[in-house]
Amino acid sequence: MTDYKTSRRVVMAGFGTGLTALAMPALxxxxxxxxxxxxxxxxxxxxxxxxxxxxxxxxxxxxxxxxxxxxxxxxxxxxxxxxxxxxxxxxxxxxxxxxxxxxxxxxxxxxxxxxxxxxxxxxxxxxxxxxxxxxxxxxxxxxxxxxxxxxxxxxxxxxxxxRCHFEPYNLHAIALAKSGDFGPTRIITAEHGFNAKPDQWRLERPLSGGGSLMDIGIYSLNATRYLTGEEPVEVMAMESTDRSDPRFTSVEDRIDFMLRFPSGILANCVSSYSSNHNAYRVTGTKGWVGMEPATSYSGQRMSVNLQGEIHQVTLPFSPKTQFAAQLDHLPQAIASGIEPRTSGAEGLRDMRIIEAIYRSAAERRAITLTAK
Amino acid sequence: MTDYKTSRRVVMAGFGTGLTALAMPALxxxxxxxxxxxxxxxxxxxxxxxxxxxxxxxxxxxxxxxxxxxxxxxxxxxxxxxxxxxxxxxxxxxxxxxxxxxxxxxxxxxxxxxxxxxxxxxxxxxxxxxxxxxxxxxxxxxxxxxxxxxxxxxxxxxxxxxRCHFEPYNLHAIALAKSGDFGPTRIITAEHGFNAKPDQWRLERPLSGGGSLMDIGIYSLNATRYLTGEEPVEVMAMESTDRSDPRFTSVEDRIDFMLRFPSGILANCVSSYSSNHNAYRVTGTKGWVGMEPATSYSGQRMSVNLQGEIHQVTLPFSPKTQFAAQLDHLPQAIASGIEPRTSGAEGLRDMRIIEAIYRSAAERRAITLTAK
The missing domain is CATH 3.40.50.720 (NAD(P)-binding Rossmann-like Domain)
Structure with a gap:
């Protein structure tokens, strides 16, 4: 049985103060x-x-x-x-x-x-x-x-x-994950990847600093952080790279990783340079919020599962793209004298975890992350 | 652009010799x-x-x-x-x-x-x-x-x-993964879980031997093996259990794990006793085969993504259920003097990996699996 009120609440969640507050948190x-x-x-x-x-x-x-x-x-x-x-x-x-x-x-x-x-x-x-x-x-x-x-x-x-921090579906997913409608989040899965074309700077470590994780897997990582609002405390990672593939002489192909968050949430993430992935799902005790594609330039698709009923969620057309919203945010932050929503501190937090992911894969053990 | 021939091949794959051979491999x-x-x-x-x-x-x-x-x-x-x-x-x-x-x-x-x-x-x-x-x-x-x-x-x-080894959609997924239509498999994701009710033998370690992994996570594990046709060589696992939840005084709630297969395939698996999951996806270099629900008693749903085009796949109605096919298989194996498709050796292989998963989570390191 569809609980119309409940599903309507989900679809509309965040269109009151919620989403507005998220979209422009400090303005x-x-x-x-x-x-x-x-x-x-x-x-x-x-x-x-x-x-x-x-x-x-x-x-x-x-x-x-x-x-x-x-x-x-x-x-x-x-x-x-x-x-x-x-x-x-x-x-x-x-x-x-x-x-x-x-x-x-x-x-x-x-x-x-x-x-x-x-x-x-x-x-x-x-x-x-x-x-x-x-x-x-x-x-x-x-x-x-x-x-x-x-x-x-x-x-x-x-x-x-x-840019995902300025994309309406991603902001809505954050609001839904926090709404309580799906119960406390227990599991997040996040997958990002594409089939890398040869002969580009991304595949040269001196220019890229790393492979799929630096480039596309970072979307899986960052999503787990904005969807939980927490910082992971432990990571385990496993890499798989065919070094005979001329694309992967200096950077990794695939590197999957698991993250543990303070509230007990586990995240299971894919990062790939040899297969296409663009999705995440936030699963709570009562259902889930899913996005596929999740972090694309456009065309996000959201679905939710509430008590076993799956619904597509369509947001009203937003005249301002995630790109324009991002470009506008920094001038607003400058004028208001506040830190941008995605400040250097945010980039640094991802980079600390990226370094831990690489270390976990290399040392074949869990790496503990400490709050800084 | 839909390549009708290709998508038709996918939908029909396995209905010639392929699926028949899989369904009754030694008969x-x-x-x-x-x-x-x-x-x-x-x-x-x-x-x-x-x-x-x-x-x-x-x-x-x-x-x-x-x-x-x-x-x-x-x-x-x-x-x-x-x-x-x-x-x-x-x-x-x-x-x-x-x-x-x-x-x-x-x-x-x-x-x-x-x-x-x-x-x-x-x-x-x-x-x-x-x-x-x-x-x-x-x-x-x-x-x-x-x-x-x-x-x-x-x-x-x-x-x-x-029973999944006798379920038509799962057999079809195996055939598709092996067909080459999706390119070589690179990533498998598999998620199984449900919200465990309190006060049952599954939650008492002396009776169950373990928590979600023994009960439902084993579907994620077994699927990665039948979808690859390979045995994993390495495992990393991360457990998350709220010991203040009266359901989880003696067994684990969630335990996620990653597996590495000899061909380089990585599998990312979820096992949960506090959230609902029943899905897997096999992603190759050219697309994916997905099932959700994947291993349910009935009602399997399959979709495929070929070169970016997503299709639902519906198999002809099968008058024999996975349960009846399983019950019939052992008498057939006995009459033919062959080993059942899911023999004790198959159960033992899962159990070796389950023990390694528990050890990896406890010791917070990768465990190497050796072929036996």
Missing amino acids: ASGDAQPARKLGYAIVGLGYYATQQIMPQFVGCEHARLTALVSGTPEKLERYGAQYGIPKTHRYNYSNFDSIRDNPDIDIVYVVLPNSMHAEYTIRAAQAGKHVMCEKPMAVSVAECEAMISACSKAGKKLMIGY | ASGDAQPARKLGYAIVGLGYYATQQIMPQFVGCEHARLTALVSGTPEKLERYGAQYGIPKTHRYNYSNFDSIRDNPDIDIVYVVLPNSMHAEYTIRAAQAGKHVMCEKPMAVSVAECEAMISACSKAGKKLMIGY
């Missing part, structure tokens, strides 16, 4: 809004920057694209022309530091290969700019700490590009 | 069939025996219910009357061994609490009867070995009640 009505659109310089004009991020400024209320940084003159020319970025606002890696003299640049968005995140974040902060940095935040805990320190010293904000 | 057309229906004595008249197994003999070609064994006279009276079992064919645990003198009993089906499986299997073999024993086969590797030895010494067959 209450009295908080400051940016007086003008803040200007972003995009550093690194690869696929993600040019095809996913740059087209999104058109949907922003508080952000605009004002500068480009690339080592490839042809890219600066092409995208500069496309987005109306004057030659004075196009930079390469030699003259990058002169962005300090450009008042149209408020924020530097680092979309470089992982191993370059730390250097360009720190240089941007030293040039007096706020920083948005793609995930993974860097390739080591030490780098993350240096980035946080540099931004703090410069008095600049640092935000990590965890 | 070729020339093999012997039982000349008469073999008689079963059911030992232990609990819920599973009386509500699930006993009603299934009506659908059997080679098996019939001929005797009952219980310590509760009222149960013997009630079910004896219901199934037309004469008083001479009703036994208790004191006179159990006199079944040796009853020629209407060919097979003893042990449906007792786990810790009693070994004793009654061995006593049945010593009484000259073949044995069907419920899973888990016993509560230790040592017991499993003693059971195999006793049946071998008595020249009697031993089969373990892994």
Whole structure:
């Protein structure tokens, strides 16, 4: 029997104060809004920057694209022309530091290969700019700490590009997991992976810092943290990589891991570079909330199981994409003088766990995580 | 774009020689069939025996219910009357061994609490009867070995009640995983659990030998083995049990585990006594085969993802249930002089892994499994 009231409550949960509060946790009505659109310089004009991020400024209320940084003159020319970025606002890696003299640049968005995140974040902060940095935040805990320190010293904000924290279905899943409708969460499963194409920087350890875990498995990891609101205390991991596959000479293919959370929740996670996965499920004592795809650029699908009845959940169309919401969040945080929702501390927490996952797989034992 | 030919191949795979061969692997057309229906004595008249197994003999070609064994006279009276079992064919645990003198009993089906499986299997073999024993086969590797030895010494067959090996959707999933249509398998996820009711023998370690893993997690484990056709070489496990929950004073609640297989496949498994799970998914480089519910008594649902297109797969109605097929298989194996598909060796293999899972969780390290 469908309990209409209950299922309706689930579908609508979070549309009152709940979801609003989650979507804009620290921006209450009295908080400051940016007086003008803040200007972003995009550093690194690869696929993600040019095809996913740059087209999104058109949907922003508080952000605009004002500068480009690339080592490839042809890219600066092409995208500069496309987005109306004057030659004075196009930079390469030699003259990058002169962005300090450009008042149209408020924020530097680092979309470089992982191993370059730390250097360009720190240089941007030293040039007096706020920083948005793609995930993974860097390739080591030490780098993350240096980035946080540099931004703090410069008095600049640092935000990590965890776009799912600005995606309505993911925010709804968090609200549902916390609603109590499904009972206390007992198990989370999270799977992320894709079949990696050969010959790209992701597969070169000096650039990527690691394989599927750094790139896509981090979505499984981060999801378990935002869906629980807790920090894991123990991890166990198992890696499987065919080293005769030319894609995997320096980075891992698959690395699965289990996490234990303080409340007793167990999470079972997949990270793969040789199979497609994009899903998670939060199972409580009374049912579950599932997403598949869960963390895609668009097209999220949610279903819930309440007391054995499965329902699809469709949210009202949101005119603002997760990308635009993320780009707008940092200007809002700057104007309000608060820490961004996905600050450097958030990226550092994932990186501590990533290092523990790699260590667990290498040492074939559980690694205890201590709160910091 | 739907590739109709490909998807049709998937849906139909196994309906030619494939599935038939799987369903009856060692019973070729020339093999012997039982000349008469073999008689079963059911030992232990609990819920599973009386509500699930006993009603299934009506659908059997080679098996019939001929005797009952219980310590509760009222149960013997009630079910004896219901199934037309004469008083001479009703036994208790004191006179159990006199079944040796009853020629209407060919097979003893042990449906007792786990810790009693070994004793009654061995006593049945010593009484000259073949044995069907419920899973888990016993509560230790040592017991499993003693059971195999006793049946071998008595020249009697031993089969373990892994009904999924006789369930059409599960057999189809095996065929699909092996078909190559989904590429080589890279990841398996398998989740089994239910919210355990208090005050039952499953929650008392002296009777059950363990918690969710022995009872329901074994479905996750066994599925990874029949879906790969391989034996795992390494296991890591993490347990989470709230010892203040009166259900879990002596057995575990949740125990998740990861398995590594020789071909590099990783399996990520859930076992829970505090949340509902019944699913698995086999993911290859080109797509996946999913089942949810996967190992239920009935109502299996299969879907496949081929190159990003998801299809539901519906098999033709099968007049013979997994229960009846299992009951019929042992008489066929006896008549043909072959080992049952789910022999004592199969139960022993699971039990070795179960012991390793418990050890991994206790010692917080990976346990290497060696082929035996």
